[in-house]
Amino acid sequence: MCPRPRSEPGVVVVGAGQAGVQVADALRAGGHDGPITLLGAEPELPYQRPPLSKEHLAPGAPPAPAPLRAERFYPEQRIDLRTGVRAVGIDRAGRTVALDDGTAVPYDVLVLATGAANRPLEVPGADLAGVHALRTRADADALRAELVRARSLLVVGAGFIGLEVAAAARAHGLDVTVLEAADRPLVRSVSERMAEHVADVHRRAGTALRCGESVVAFTGDAGRVTGAVSSTGAEYRADLVVVGVGVVPRTELAAAAGLPVADGIVVDDDLRTPDPAIYAVGDCANHACAHTGGRVRLESVQNATDQGRHVAASILGGRRPYTAVPWFWSHQGALKLQIAGLRLPTDTAVACGDPATGRFSVCCFRDAHLVAVESVNRPADHVAARRLLADGRTPDPDQVAEPGFSLKDFAREPVVAG
Amino acid sequence: MPKVIFHREDGSSDVVAVEAGSNVMRAAVQNGVAGIVGECGGQAMCATCHVYVREPYLDALPEIDEDEEEMLECTAAERDPRRSRLGCQLALGDAASGGLEEVEVDVPETQI
Numbered sequence: 001m002c003p004r005p006r007s008e009p010g011v012v013v014v015g016a017g018q019a020g021v022q023v024a025d026a027l028r029a030g031g032h033d034g035p036i037t038l039l040g041a042e043p044e045l046p047y048q049r050p051p052l053s054k055e056h057l058a059p060g061a062p063p064a065p066a067p068l069r070a071e072r073f074y075p076e077q078r079i080d081l082r083t084g085v086r087a088v089g090i091d092r093a094g095r096t097v098a099l100d101d102g103t104a105v106p107y108d109v110l111v112l113a114t115g116a117a118n119r120p121l122e123v124p125g126a127d128l129a130g131v132h133a134l135r136t137r138a139d140a141d142a143l144r145a146e147l148v149r150a151r152s153l154l155v156v157g158a159g160f161i162g163l164e165v166a167a168a169a170r171a172h173g174l175d176v177t178v179l180e181a182a183d184r185p186l187v188r189s190v191s192e193r194m195a196e197h198v199a200d201v202h203r204r205a206g207t208a209l210r211c212g213e214s215v216v217a218f219t220g221d222a223g224r225v226t227g228a229v230s231s232t233g234a235e236y237r238a239d240l241v242v243v244g245v246g247v248v249p250r251t252e253l254a255a256a257a258g259l260p261v262a263d264g265i266v267v268d269d270d271l272r273t274p275d276p277a278i279y280a281v282g283d284c285a286n287h288a289c290a291h292t293g294g295r296v297r298l299e300s301v302q303n304a305t306d307q308g309r310h311v312a313a314s315i316l317g318g319r320r321p322y323t324a325v326p327w328f329w330s331h332q333g334a335l336k337l338q339i340a341g342l343r344l345p346t347d348t349a350v351a352c353g354d355p356a357t358g359r360f361s362v363c364c365f366r367d368a369h370l371v372a373v374e375s376v377n378r379p380a381d382h383v384a385a386r387r388l389l390a391d392g393r394t395p396d397p398d399q400v401a402e403p404g405f406s407l408k409d410f411a412r413e414p415v416v417a418g
Numbered sequence: 419m420p421k422v423i424f425h426r427e428d429g430s431s432d433v434v435a436v437e438a439g440s441n442v443m444r445a446a447v448q449n450g451v452a453g454i455v456g457e458c459g460g461q462a463m464c465a466t467c468h469v470y471v472r473e474p475y476l477d478a479l480p481e482i483d484e485d486e487e488e489m490l491e492c493t494a495a496e497r498d499p500r501r502s503r504l505g506c507q508l509a510l511g512d513a514a515s516g517g518l519e520e521v522e523v524d525v526p527e528t529q530i
Contacts, residue, residue, distance in 0.1 A: 379489070
């Protein structure tokens with residue numbers, strides 16, 4: 001590695017979640033020699049978030065989520081990690097970030113990895129004790145402490161978080177009810193066919209899943225939640241509530257600094273804002289998407305890490321469009337759901353394999369071209385789908401529907417020209 | 419305490435002792451062992467905790483399940499048909515818990 005001049009620009013990363021840590025790591029690994037400052041609002045060492053709604057809630061879980069990097073990684077890599085500190089303003093002209101401790105950090109390049117906040121459910125009683133949301137380790141610890149003593153749980157929202165928590169609560173033996181305002185679970189994330197299967201699995205596991213019903217108020221006694229009243233007028237009793245009704249990207253800093261914001265911080269295909277010195281990555285970034293031709297904002301580990309690596313490479317001088325194939329996963333009890341690609345509501349869904357066996361995939365086509373694959377307990381399909389989507393190859397929709405079709409075998413076939 | 423020895427291509431190694439119930443990926447990440455990433459947090463979704471297990475320990479390993487089998491086809495460094503495993507699937511423990519009490523692994527050149 002060539003030594004670089006000491007005048008190398010200083011990079012400040014706001015947000016020490018998966019995306020922010022990845023930017024800092026990949027910058028140093030890529031040969032950046034200038035200062036790197038990583039600002040984290042939470043008090044602890046940056047940690048893995050996905051297990052918080054999965055293993056961390058399971059009976060006998062390890063007490064702490066794993067850190068993203070060991071403590072010694074940061075000093076060894078000369079990354080100035082500052083935890084428990086919040087960025088409160090950006091001075092774009094002076095190129096400094098103001099912090100809530102009254103100090104300011106100068107930057108040459110600024111990366112916003114501010115993540116997202118849980119969308120609040122603004123109904124009466126939402127502030128009662130026993131009403132939880134789940135994002136941070138502190139949230140997960142508080143929820144876990146109550147899960148082990150509670151007898152009944154009401155989950156508001158049948159998204160990934162809500163369903164993962166529901167499955168964990170069933171493993172603890174709780175009575176579980178899930179209310180979902182839409183007509184099916186995972187309405188933003190999967191096809192109708194897959195949603196139907198997910199609903200079946202949860203119902204068979206003993207969860208009462210009620211779609212088309214939202215919460216209008218929580219009921220309580222002496223400051224503690226006792227249940228909820230739904231939009232149909234039904235009353236549900238529960239001694240614990242988890243609200244998982246989506247997120248709001250953290251765009252306050254960007255907006256206050258005059259950067260465009262529309263469901264996230266608006267960035268181009270290089271993940272850069274209109275200010276060439278400022279990038280945004282991860283949950284907070286609304287980016288031009290090579291796969292849908294539109295704009296998307298994704299909340300996933302893959303999006304955080306691939307965008308983090310992309311921005312590091314861009315800062316190091318490798319400008320090119322961001323094109324990584326998105327993938328997601330969700331473990332809900334015995335259900336292992338894996339998604340590759342991005343589906344639009346207008347895409348055609350074709351089942352591959354027999355849903356009755358609990359192992360199948362839904363292949364989503366746009367103009368007869370494969371754009372997404374949702375797999376349940378079929379990891380071979382998922383891995384094959386990631387490859388096919390990255391290579392822009394597609395099977396025929398009719399072919400996929402044939403009994404015995406294997407996406408894995410198709411992905412292995414040599415590409416025939418013409 | 420269960421022990422993991424990580425060997426690197428340059429001849430250096432790290433010896434890490436961790437609590438029972440951990441796994442090889444977590445042991446590496448918590449102790450800053452270079453070359454093990456564990457991007458997905460141990461869900462067998464990313465293949466960035468790939469290790470080559472040394473011969474004397476191969477018989478003691480758990481079976482490779484379907485998830486791990488598929489992800490092992492996506493490793494950045496070449497898969498070794500006998501020695502390649504995902505660190506997150508190698509539980510550490512004791513005779514009672516069934517996990518590995520000791521294991522030695524070689525860290526691949528690359529994970530991404």
